Amino acid sequence: MTITLDGDLGAGKTAWTRFFGQALGVKRTINSPTFTIMKSYKTADGTPLYHMDAYRLEGAHQDLGFEECFTDGLCVVEWAEYIEEQIPSDHIAMSLAETGETSRDVQIEATGEESRKIVDEIMKEYA
Secondary structure, three states: OOOEEEOOOOOHHHHHHHHHHHHHHHHHHHOOOOOOOOOEEEEOOOOOEEEEEOOOHHOOOOOOHHHHHHHHEEEEEEOOHHHHOOOOOEEEEEEEEEOOOOOEEEEEEEEOOHHHHHHHHHHHHOO
């Protein structure tokens, strides 16, 4: 599954990814892949977790070879609008907005059948 994260600088995209990875049992420190574009981690069950920051890819119009990342595990993409033509059509789109020093507004949208199942489960858990 692919999760896209949208939000201004400092909205908490990397912090959210760090929390997500920790919840999945990632042992390594998750930090921003801004300069490396992508970092990969392993979850507790061995599933790959790819963390991308596409900010520096604005205007890149070639195939960057991310297909494996989108099909071989979990992929979190910050600034996905810069590579939107490569993002799978069925993904979870999250938008984070800073509402205070320690608070955020989070919007979650499913874009297909599989992502809808996941979002529905999340909403049941937190409703």
